[in-house]
Amino acid sequence: MAASTLTEVARLAGVSPATASRVLNGSARTPGKDIADRVRQAAESLGYIPNAQAQGLAKSSSGLIGLIVHDIADPYFSAIARGVQEAAREQRKMVLLASTEGAPESEKEAVAAFAARRADSIVIAGSRMSRPEDREGNAELAAELDRYCRNGGQVAVVGHAVVGAGADEGYHVVQVPNEELAAELAAELAAISSGGFVIIGGPEGLLTSDDRIRGFQQGLKAAGRPAAEVLRTAFNRSGGFDAGLALAARIKAVQSAGTTAAEGDSPPAAPAEGPAAPLCIFAVNDVMAIGAAAALRSQGLRIPRDAAVAGFDDIETLRDFRPALSTVHLPLEEIGRQAARRAAGKDGSAASLTPVTGQVTLRRSTETVA
Amino acid sequence: MAASTLTEVARLAGVSPATASRVLNGSARTPGKDIADRVRQAAESLGYIPNAQAQGLAKSSSGLIGLIVHDIADPYFSAIARGVQEAAREQRKMVLLASTEGAPESEKEAVAAFAARRADSIVIAGSRMSRPEDREGNAELAAELDRYCRNGGQVAVVGHAVVGAGADEGYHVVQVPNEELAAELAAELAAISSGGFVIIGGPEGLLTSDDRIRGFQQGLKAAGRPAAEVLRTAFNRSGGFDAGLALAARIKAVQSAGTTAAEGDSPPAAPAEGPAAPLCIFAVNDVMAIGAAAALRSQGLRIPRDAAVAGFDDIETLRDFRPALSTVHLPLEEIGRQAARRAAGKDGSAASLTPVTGQVTLRRSTETVA
DNA sequence: TTGCAGTGGGAATGCGCTTTCCCGAATCAG
DNA sequence: CTGATTCGGGAAAGCGCATTCCCACTGCAA
Structure with a gap:
């Protein structure tokens, strides 16, 4: 039948x-x-x-909204996906999912597939790369998006515009103030910690990571602190872990030196509080921060006693982590929702949508025993 | 253009x-x-x-696979979604997402929507309810699924068959041995802990929760332990937190009683080891366990010193939680993949697919100081 | 040479639905 | 009572593609 x-x-x-x-x-x-x-x-x-297919054919619109993420299992993306899903529900549409592992090429494929299905709009989450190697891939992605837009599609990008995208029609960006927030975080951290700073960042060229690094450095500078060293690693938990391992070794070396050498060569202008104030580690996202924390702990170090750790994103699943992670709260779900709404173009674009804001959230992990 | x-x-x-x-x-x-x-x-x-729509119309097939989850932001579901997504990629299909918050009614809507889009197969993750109130909803869902199957659709369900589903053609179930694994967990826990047991479960009628509770009780019984008390609460972090709060009060009461009353009325056959051995709390999923642990801590209790805590699922994001959570590892991603593959009916159904197995994973959170 | 199968390409039909256009009937003003 | 409007409904033309016929042509054996 x-x-x-x-x-x-x-x-x-x-x-x-x-x-x-x-x-x-x-x-x-x-x-x-x-x-x-x-x-x-x-x-x-x-x-x-x-038959939605036939309806779509006849009306040339599909009631579909395409969502592109790096990895749907990553809590950052799944939170955004939830927002998009919610907005889709409001618009009585369904969401079409594509996980691309961040490869521009497969993002391009995803866009083409969405276009083939005549998706009404496309939401692209996940940070863009700007490395030279990615130039070509980005260009192709941009071309595909342009074509999609010219055919009447709407696309919303979370964070950064796709490098090289030209279409001005139907192209929306949900701005996330990564730089400003990272600067703010640096300022607050500088105010409560007298130790040195180290940044655990993602690979060079990853825009989100780069923005946060840049912002943090600026914040440090504004607070009169020297620029932090930047460790480049993978943009995930294991990257954070690796960097954490390296830092642990360094911290232990300093500690034992401090213990044995007593107080002969204290760093210039270091306030006198026994050994040097603990290092403050800023990982450019929560998952990396957790990885780094785990690494430190695996080496017998305690947080925040031996090192302060801060992340970025305020991933919900990580809120019960101990010590509670200092981070920058980002309304991920709202970001997804806004992206989907912008792309729907219901209201006058930026009109009724308040810009995304986050907030620095200091918790135990940076409560240096000062 | x-x-x-x-x-x-x-x-x-x-x-x-x-x-x-x-x-x-x-x-x-x-x-x-x-x-x-x-x-x-x-x-x-x-x-x-x-134009995929036109192709679909002409061929009457769409290259779409529908996925129904309760909440895509829940790490349990997003892990499964990742597996489904992967399998979809293999099959050169796209996944259509629907979050339903667990309401049978909106699951029914989702199925109808998938059917309208002529999805080639549907994967339903998320546990079924069997409460009397849900009878009607479940029946309608089952009817919708039957219709979908009769029209040639394939559906795969994770965990339990939908209550009342009748179609035998095109209907697959990925069995998850919740009961057995919970029993195993109980046995291992009983072997290392001499204290009493309490179960934090989801609402009555939630099949996954009920299975795990039943299995745990059986394991306890097999180990010669009395049945555990069951606390019913919401199937999420905050439910776990609430239950944890209640348990914390109870634990503290017992502790202070033990301290003041010295050793006058020790429970029958209680091995002599100072105060009574700490309580062992089994939450039917990791997220609830984390919530419970947070509640205990908020009341000044320490884990595992004052109480042992175990969960279920082994959510990846929670692996760095301290103390490390004892739980039952479930290959969530593989489960999603299998579901999608089964529905694709590529190979002879159950043939090349090895059944899902999990494993009890004991960690710090249940290392009673014995 | 003729007859045959085989081959590469085109015409036409239909998938299920929306939508424009058209037509008969009913309504209203004059 | 007649002519101008509506109004409710049907006929038909696509939407973009797959696919089933069908035909012209080639190569081969007879």
């Missing part, structure tokens, strides 16, 4: 397919009450389910 | 649409080399993107 069609419903109701179509979907013209009832009843009894 | 069509490509290449179709998609018949090249080049220069 194949799914019943509109024509069958119409026949059963004794009307034309046109009329059946008009009553079963809110057309501009509304057939008479009695006829409408007949049709509805016929549809009900046949268990009629409209 | 509207997207170019196959007809346009054909015209540009100077062939018929039929031929163009044949070369641009692997048809049974392969046109001559030179013609094929001409067509491909024309397609390239026009930036032709096939």
Whole structure:
């Protein structure tokens, strides 16, 4: 028993397919009450389910919104996905998912696939790369997006515009003030910690990471502190862990030196509080921070006693982590929602949408025993 | 500039649409080399993107696989989603996402929507409810699924069959041995802890929760331990937290009683080791366990000193939690992958797919100071 | 040379639905 | 009572593609 069609419903109701179509979907013209009832009843009894493909073909729109993320299992992305999903629900659309592992090439494929399905809009989450090697990939992605936009598609990008995107029509960006917030975080950290700073960053060229690093350095500078050293590593937990291991070794070396050498060569202008104040580690995202913390602990170091650790994102699942992680709260779900709404273009774009803001959230992990 | 069509490509290449179709998609018949090249080049220069909707209409199949989860931001589901996504990639399909918050009604809607889009298969993750109130909702969902299956759809369910589903064709279940594993966990816990047991469970009727509770009780019984008390609460972090709060009060009461009353009324057959051995708390999933642990800590209690805590699922993001959480590892991603594969019906269903197994993983959180 | 199978390509049909256009009937003003 | 409007409904033309026929042509054996 194949799914019943509109024509069958119409026949059963004794009307034309046109009329059946008009009553079963809110057309501009509304057939008479009695006829409408007949049709509805016929549809009900046949268990009629409209064929969205055919509808889409006829109307050339699909009720689909495409979502591109690096990895749906990453809490950062899944939080955004939730927001997008919610907005989709409001718009009575469905979301089409694509995980790309961050490869521009497969993002391009995803865009093409969305375009093929005639998705009404596309939301791209996940940070862009700007490395020279990615130039070509980014260009192709941009070209694909441009084409999609020219054909009437709407695209919203979280964070940064795709490098080299040219279309101005139907192209939206949800700005995330990574730089400003990182600077703020640095300022607050500088105010409570007298130790040195180290940044655990993602690979060079990863825009989100670079922004946060830049902002943090600026904040440090504004606070009169020297620039922090930057450790480049993978943008995930294990990257954080590796960097943490390296730092642990360094910290232990300093500590034992301090213990044995007593107080002969204290760093210039270091306030006198026994050994040097603990190092303050800023990882450019929470997951990396957690990895770094785990590494430190695995080496017998304690947080925040031996080192302060701060992250970025305020991932919900990580809130119960001990010691509670200092971080920058980002309304991830709201970001996803806004992206989807912007792309829907319902209201005048930036109009009713308040810009995204985050907030520095200091917790135990940076409470240096001062 | 509207997207170019196959007809346009054909015209540009100077062939018929039929031929163009044949070369641009692997048809049974392969046109001559030179013609094929001409067509491909024309397609390239026009930036032709096939219209998946039209293709789907013509072939009546869509290359879509529908995924239903309670909440995509929940790490349990996002891990499964990742597996599904991966399998989809293998099958060169895209995944269509629906978050339903667990309401059978909106699951039914989701199924209908998937059916409307002619999804080739549907994967349902997320535990079923069997409460009397849900009977009707479940029945409707089952009916919708049956219809979908009768029309040739394939559905795979993670964990339990949908209550009341009747179609035997195209209906697959990925079995998760919740009961057995919970029993195993209980046995191992009983072997290392002499204290009493308490279970923090989800609402009554939630199948996954009920299975794990039942299994745990059986394990306890097999180990000669009395059945544990079951606290019913919400199936999420805050439910765990609430239950944890209640337990904290209880634990503190016992502790102070033990301190003041010295050793006058020790429970029958309690081995003499100072105060009673700490309570062992089993939360039916990791997120709840984390919530409970947070609650205990907020009341000044320490884990595992004052109480042992164990969870279920082994959520990746929670692995760095301290003290490390004892739990049952479940290959979530693999589960998602299997579900998607089963539904694809590629290989002989259960044939090449090894059944899902988990493993009890004891960590710090249950290392009673014995 | 003729007859045959085999081959590469085109014409046409239909997938299920929306929508424009058209037409008969009913309504209203004059 | 007649002519001008509506108004409710149907006929039909696509939407973009796959696919089933069908036909012209080639190569081969007879």
